[in-house]
Every structure is written in structure tokens, then in C-alpha cells.
Amino acid sequence: MPATALFMIMLGIVFGTMTVITANHWLTAWLGLELNMISVLPMITKQKHPRSTEAATKYFLIQATASSIMLLSSTLNAWKTGTWEITQLNDKLSCILMISALTMKMGAAPLHFWLPEVMQGTTLNTALLITTWQKIAPITLLYMISNHSQMEFTLLIGTLSILIGGWGGINQTQLRKMMAYSSVAHLGWTMAVISIAPNTALLNIIIYMIISTPMFLLLMNAPTKTLQATTTIWSFSPTTAILLTLLLLSMAALPPLAGFTPKLLIMDKLILHKLAPTTTVLALSSLLSLVFYLRMTYLMGSTIPPTTTQSTTLWRLKPNHNQLTTMLTPLALFNITIMPALMM
CATH class of the missing domain: 1.20.120 (Four Helix Bundle (Hemerythrin (Met), subunit A))
Incomplete structure (x- = not known):
């Protein structure tokens, strides 16, 4: 272009x-x-x-x-x-x-x-x-219209998004479709709390963007578009594999990483508004998303030496030595530091 x-x-x-x-x-x-x-x-x-x-x-x-x-x-x-x-x-x-x-x-x-x-x-x-x-x-x-939003309607959209985002991502082998369903699931958490605590919803979507941006940039840098090809990332660039693993675990909302922070705050706001049953449903539904995040993490980690690779090695590609992974390291470290900072 x-x-x-x-x-x-x-x-x-x-x-x-x-x-x-x-x-x-x-x-x-x-x-x-x-x-x-x-x-x-x-x-x-x-x-x-x-x-x-x-x-x-x-x-x-x-x-x-x-x-x-x-x-x-x-x-x-x-x-x-x-x-x-x-x-x-x-x-x-x-x-x-x-x-x-x-x-x-x-x-x-x-x-x-x-x-x-x-x-x-x-x-x-x-x-x-x-x-x-x-x-x-x-x-x-x-x-802007959060003060006029119907809480029941936004909660319904949020619950459906988390369920469908997790359930749809499990069945995919294409990384772009998996990231699309991940986006749907994260939007569900935003929609669930937008009418109750719009500032918390805004924090959730901002942290999602901060996490997903380096993840997409690393996937562009890695020779992979499918789930199977993620097993070759370690041989291509170990630093990329480590950063991707950290970002995936953060998107899976595992404590103490950054992705867990907005989920914890959202559940806290929902419980304060006497919506504990709905909060339980949302938390259990998010386990569906956790499955395919952990599956990607396992596939990248299962080929670390001395374990043998489980797919055809991309022998035409040389090891990557560019500066992208070095530039994205601070964003990856952000996933560790944001949780203790917000809890203080």
C-alpha cells in the first residue's frame, strides 16, 4: 500500500x-x-x-x-x-x-x-x-450513556459474551479466531459492569488493550497462525515464547498478573450491588476462556528442550534477533507490576 x-x-x-x-x-x-x-x-x-x-x-x-x-x-x-x-x-x-x-x-x-x-x-x-x-x-x-443504561440488559449481554467467548474459543485452532473470541469474552466483563461502575469497565477495556497489543505484535513476529504452529515458537525465539506465555496467563486472569485486576474489581462491584449469584456465574463462565489460554501456554512450553517438538519444524526460518521483543519487554513486565500497585 x-x-x-x-x-x-x-x-x-x-x-x-x-x-x-x-x-x-x-x-x-x-x-x-x-x-x-x-x-x-x-x-x-x-x-x-x-x-x-x-x-x-x-x-x-x-x-x-x-x-x-x-x-x-x-x-x-x-x-x-x-x-x-x-x-x-x-x-x-x-x-x-x-x-x-x-x-x-x-x-x-x-x-x-x-x-x-x-x-x-x-x-x-x-x-x-x-x-x-x-x-x-x-x-x-x-x-457517556451509562447512567441511563438498563442494568439487567447489560448484565445479560455481559453474561452471554463471557459464555460464548469462552465456548467458541475452545473449538478453534486458528489464532486469529481465538483472539476474536477472547475479545468477545473481555467485552462481556466490560458490559457486565458498565451500568454499575463505568470507571471500572473503562479500566477493564484499557488493560485488555494494553495486554492484547504486544500479544498481536509478537504473533506478527512469530512464524505462526495456527495452534499447532505455536510449538515452534521456542525454537524460533525463546524470548517471544516467554513473553507470549506471560501475556496469555495475564489474559486468562490468573493472579497476580494484570488481567486479574479488573476482573477482581468488577466482581467486587457486582457483589456490593447484591449480585453475588450473577458474579458466581460470570466467574465460572470465565473458566471456559481459561481452558484455551492454558492450552496455548502448554503447547508453547511443551517443546522447551530437552523435550522434542510435536510438529514439523519450520526449517526455512532463521532464529529471530530483531529488537521487537526487547521493546515489548516493559509491557510484559507491566503485567506483573499493575496488580500490587492497584491493591495498595
């Missing part, structure tokens, strides 16, 4: 997100989301492959449908309340429609069906963009 075209695309993505963050009017927010969506489409189709074209078509149709529902919701609210301000979403039906549209844009269950297919049809660079940056604008809008 030419540098000028890439610069214009990235400028559109950043400007669209900034427009949504600073918006106070529903039409301005809708305009920012549309600019963001149009800018991402060339990134998805840059492979020039039928699979990427299919992914771009699915992404466009889903995002356009969500935008239509969003316009319908804001119009209904303006009709009944006489205002287009984002923070004045007082009508219950409009609020439910708006939450549904925003969860469809992010890929939360039960409107998640497009996310694994789109991520599988794109490069890891674009998959990183979809799972991190593209969630900033919808999460910001959900944060």
Missing part, C-alpha cells in the same frame, strides 16, 4: 475516533463512526484475496446495520425528549436500541457472529486494529 494512501487511512481512523470522543450530538458521533468504518475497509481488503473481500463485505454490512439502528435510536429519543445530546438518552426503548447498536459495532454477544470471520480474513495488523482501536469509540459512547 502506498505511503500516502496509508497516511490518509490512518488519519481518517484517528480523526473519526477523536470526533466520537469529543462529540456532544448524536449526529456528530454517527459521522465519526462512519468515517472510522470507511477508513478501515481499505485496510481489510489490502490482501487482494477473496477471503479479505468477504471479510470487508461482512464488516461493512454489520457496521452499516448498527449505524442504522443507532440513527433510529437517537431519532426516537429526540422525538420523545426534544434533545439530540448524547448524555440525555432518557427514553428506555432508545437506550436499549443504542446499546444493541454499539455492542454490534464492538462485537459483543449475541451480535458477535461477524467478528471471528472478519478477523480470520484479515492480516494480524488489521485484526489488532479491529480488536483495540475500533472499540474506543463505541466504549466511549457507552460510557
Whole structure:
């Protein structure tokens, strides 16, 4: 892709997100989301492959449908309340429609069906963009309307997302689809607490982005796209294997790593609001996600010498000596230090 075209695309993505963050009017927010969506489409189709074209078509149709529902919701609210301000979403039906549209844009269950297919049809660079940056604008809008959100509705979406994210990830062997279902599960924790403690929900999604960004960058650096090929990462780059293991355990929410911190805070907020049974269901459902995280960790660790590799060695690849793993080491260490820091 030419540098000028890439610069214009990235400028559109950043400007669209900034427009949504600073918006106070529903039409301005809708305009920012549309600019963001149009800018991402060339990134998805840059492979020039039928699979990427299919992914771009699915992404466009889903995002356009969500935008239509969003316009319908804001119009209904303006009709009944006489205002287009984002923070004045007082009508219950409009609020439910708006939450549904925003969860469809992010890929939360039960409107998640497009996310694994789109991520599988794109490069890891674009998959990183979809799972991190593209969630900033919808999460910001959900944060703005959190005081009008229906707690029962957001809890239902959160519970379904955690269940489907864990259950769907177990059945996958493609790493991009596994990361898509991991994104669905983490969005579930965010949605479960967004109407009760929006600041905690924001912390959860920020820590998820901080953890998933170096993970995607390391997967780009490693010669693997499937679960079986992860057994060759140690022979390719031991440092990459160690960092990936640490990041995977953090995403699995094992204490004392960073991924456990927002989950603990979310469960604390839910219990304080007398939702202990729901908290128990969410905690048990997260064990499904733990299964495939630990499976990836086991496969990477099972080939450490003197154990023999369990798959065909990628003999054409030379050991990696670039500086990416060194640059990402501080982010990996962040996964150890954030837990004690927040507990103080």
C-alpha cells in the first residue's frame, strides 16, 4: 500500500475516533463512526484475496446495520425528549436500541457472529486494529450513556459474551479466531459492569488493550497462525515464547498478573450491588476462556528442550534477533507490576 494512501487511512481512523470522543450530538458521533468504518475497509481488503473481500463485505454490512439502528435510536429519543445530546438518552426503548447498536459495532454477544470471520480474513495488523482501536469509540459512547443504561440488559449481554467467548474459543485452532473470541469474552466483563461502575469497565477495556497489543505484535513476529504452529515458537525465539506465555496467563486472569485486576474489581462491584449469584456465574463462565489460554501456554512450553517438538519444524526460518521483543519487554513486565500497585 502506498505511503500516502496509508497516511490518509490512518488519519481518517484517528480523526473519526477523536470526533466520537469529543462529540456532544448524536449526529456528530454517527459521522465519526462512519468515517472510522470507511477508513478501515481499505485496510481489510489490502490482501487482494477473496477471503479479505468477504471479510470487508461482512464488516461493512454489520457496521452499516448498527449505524442504522443507532440513527433510529437517537431519532426516537429526540422525538420523545426534544434533545439530540448524547448524555440525555432518557427514553428506555432508545437506550436499549443504542446499546444493541454499539455492542454490534464492538462485537459483543449475541451480535458477535461477524467478528471471528472478519478477523480470520484479515492480516494480524488489521485484526489488532479491529480488536483495540475500533472499540474506543463505541466504549466511549457507552460510557457517556451509562447512567441511563438498563442494568439487567447489560448484565445479560455481559453474561452471554463471557459464555460464548469462552465456548467458541475452545473449538478453534486458528489464532486469529481465538483472539476474536477472547475479545468477545473481555467485552462481556466490560458490559457486565458498565451500568454499575463505568470507571471500572473503562479500566477493564484499557488493560485488555494494553495486554492484547504486544500479544498481536509478537504473533506478527512469530512464524505462526495456527495452534499447532505455536510449538515452534521456542525454537524460533525463546524470548517471544516467554513473553507470549506471560501475556496469555495475564489474559486468562490468573493472579497476580494484570488481567486479574479488573476482573477482581468488577466482581467486587457486582457483589456490593447484591449480585453475588450473577458474579458466581460470570466467574465460572470465565473458566471456559481459561481452558484455551492454558492450552496455548502448554503447547508453547511443551517443546522447551530437552523435550522434542510435536510438529514439523519450520526449517526455512532463521532464529529471530530483531529488537521487537526487547521493546515489548516493559509491557510484559507491566503485567506483573499493575496488580500490587492497584491493591495498595
